[in-house]
Amino acid sequence: MSETHAPARGAATLHDVAREAGVSLATASRVLNGSTRKVAESYRERVEAAAETLGYTANLSAQATARGSSAVIALLVADIADPSFGQLAAGVVRGADEAGLTVTVAVTARDPQREVRIVRALRGQRPRGLILAASRTDGPEAARLEAELEAFAGMGGQVVLLDRGDPARRSVGFDNTVGAEALGAELAGIGYRDAVIVGAAEGVRTSDDRIDGFTEGFTRGGGSIREVRRGGVSRDSGYEATRQLLSEGLPSGTLVFGVNDLLAIGVASALRDAGRTVGADIAVAGFDDIPNGRDIGPGLTTVRAPLDELGYRALRAVVEKEWDAAAETPLPLEVIVRGSTPPRT
């Protein structure tokens, strides 16, 4: 036993491995991490054995400083407790896993200033890429965010926008307008004539698109939008908005479209708590098809958005050298009619 290994404190370093195996640092590095493999089999084996016995794990920070870029990709979301985020994140993590990347999550809490701060801080991580979900695209902070993103891209990071984005940058998403339009048309087709929309404040693109699309499809089908209620997009926002609506009188037979399922579920709960019967008395529809939409009884009519797949694609867009937006097949959107909007004929 030479006992030259196993430093008392801290992890084994590449140096330790090299010494243990009796080779140079460079050789050890090549067999353990390097890409182009040109090491004699005998050496390779010895190095691998040494690494194993020492329990060596590459220090990613050091690798990152040396390489100039780290093997992490950052995911920026509005609310980590939002179920649709969960779907999305699952896809991102799956892709990251395949690519040997780790994912760090930051949350903006829908605060534009905070968003800017976070992107700035993230730059310090030198992540390989940045996936931005659901950020506003207007307002005073938009320019500052743009600048931060620019800086990030300037140092070699890939920025990927979710939920449609500007063509100048990589962006993956689906066409919210078209999906919502199909939903509106479908619902008008099965007999609904009078609808109220509950959505986010103006300027949140996803919400705006869905409102526009739904309006288009529904009115063309012969229905009319009585009102568009704007506010938050959380479950509680939906609940509160509906209480308001209720207090002002909500005629039987009305259809309420919430721009996302979470919101729509809040709507449905408020309705039920007020003694109304969703599906008979009042109809409710959402967008996304989050898992709990099936469970609220009656099931929530919605547009199925492949969030998991979206996350996966976003990651691929970050990773892939060449990436052609046009080459991507569009993410499929499907209207799913459930008990919350029974045919009204």
Added chain:
Amino acid sequence: MSETHAPARGAATLHDVAREAGVSLATASRVLNGSTRKVAESYRERVEAAAETLGYTANLSAQATARGSSAVIALLVADIADPSFGQLAAGVVRGADEAGLTVTVAVTARDPQREVRIVRALRGQRPRGLILAASRTDGPEAARLEAELEAFAGMGGQVVLLDRGDPARRSVGFDNTVGAEALGAELAGIGYRDAVIVGAAEGVRTSDDRIDGFTEGFTRGGGSIREVRRGGVSRDSGYEATRQLLSEGLPSGTLVFGVNDLLAIGVASALRDAGRTVGADIAVAGFDDIPNGRDIGPGLTTVRAPLDELGYRALRAVVEKEWDAAAETPLPLEVIVRGSTPPRT
């Protein structure tokens, strides 16, 4: 214009800032990152100005290699799309934010081997800490996991276990047994006599504790457990288990306890889809109080577990130098009776 700044490619380094400000590297380091502040005001200002104009952001990887530890904490969960994870993660992220840490998320998919691999890979990140949620504590991989954790702790990382843990290590959690016992007692108290439990396979500690606790409370209150059904803990597992139960005949008036809300919601949906009426015909109860429990109509009876707070505490346990498990006030658990288990008197 001296034009000595703004390197064409890549971000500004501390070196650039120092030169721009006309001070040494050390001084720049001290004002921008160092802890003990002893820099003349005039220098400080110049450095800060230079950093601002250059858009300097510290390279965290480099800082990490230099310091030997990175400002990230890793969160290991079974399933990122699980709503209860969302609650937990929100708390962790909140705490991390306060401490200036970033959170990286890895998912085990409930695969023990994968879990071991991940911990090993994580070691490469040299995170300051590791928060482990919901891992099994038995099985053949447990020893290997233990060894990895040991190695991680050996290099200075804090390991925090969630959902109760061994006293030798830092662990935060609440008493699942006591909470479930209270629920069982309460339900027996309002008239239920016959219950079926749906839980995880044996060896998942959280599930086992809840099963034991519920059984204890329910039987002591005069009820009896007809059967314990073991399997997965996802929504779909609950759904499937219930279909099975249904096919074997499920008497009216039975109470079904799912060891977590997600599972219980699956149970409720299966019941509803089979034409049974939750709350009248069959009663359902869960554990956790995830947000959608309120929305499934009738609301799901459950035990409110402060998951967000749990995550926050876990992070504090990672960060704090001195941490005394005994000094922590126990996390409150509260039985919440909703429509899914109406009084049966």
Added chain:
DNA sequence: TTGTACGCGTTATCAC
């Protein structure tokens, strides 16, 4: 108080 110089663990560019 400020600056110099060395170390952190890896990668990459050279010669050999």
Added chain:
DNA sequence: GTGATAACGCGTACAA
């Protein structure tokens, strides 16, 4: 193929 050695960007004794 393999091995010195110079970066990488930053923290931090140590000296000034």
